Amino acid sequence: MIKITQAQHVQHRVLRLHFSDDSYGDYDLQPLIDRQTELVMPLNDEPYFKQFFLELGALCWHNGLELSPGNIHKKLADQQQLHSRTQVA
Template identity: 70%
Template sequence: MIKIIRAEYIRQKILRLYFSDSSWGDYDLQPLIDRQTELTHPLNDDSYFQQFFLELGALCWRNGLELSPGSIHKKLEERQQLHYETKVA
């Protein structure tokens, strides 16, 4: 099972996510925010957006929004935006 092990704010509504399989990608949450649901509406505020945290490998905000690491990983892979760390001996 894929987990997010680290997340960094990059700019605007983009987070750099590092996964448990040594992959990473920059995930743009703007399309999700544009849906303007009850849970995504607070993410319009930059200060609130940057208060994300990880819980059991999922990307979360304090209002209860929780995004599946497997789903994000799959979307990044489908868009060819997933990168893999190269290990140096």
């Protein structure tokens, strides 16, 4: 089971997420925010957006929004945006 082990704000609505399988990727949440659902609307506010936290390996906000680490991992892999921390440059 994949978990998010670390999250950092990179720019605007992009978070760099590190996963339990030693991979990482930059996840752009703007497409999710553009849906303008009740739970994601608060993410339009930059200070609120930056108040994300991890709970049991999931990406969360205080309004109850919780994003599945497995789904994010798969999406990044499908977009070829997932990188291995163990790769040698």
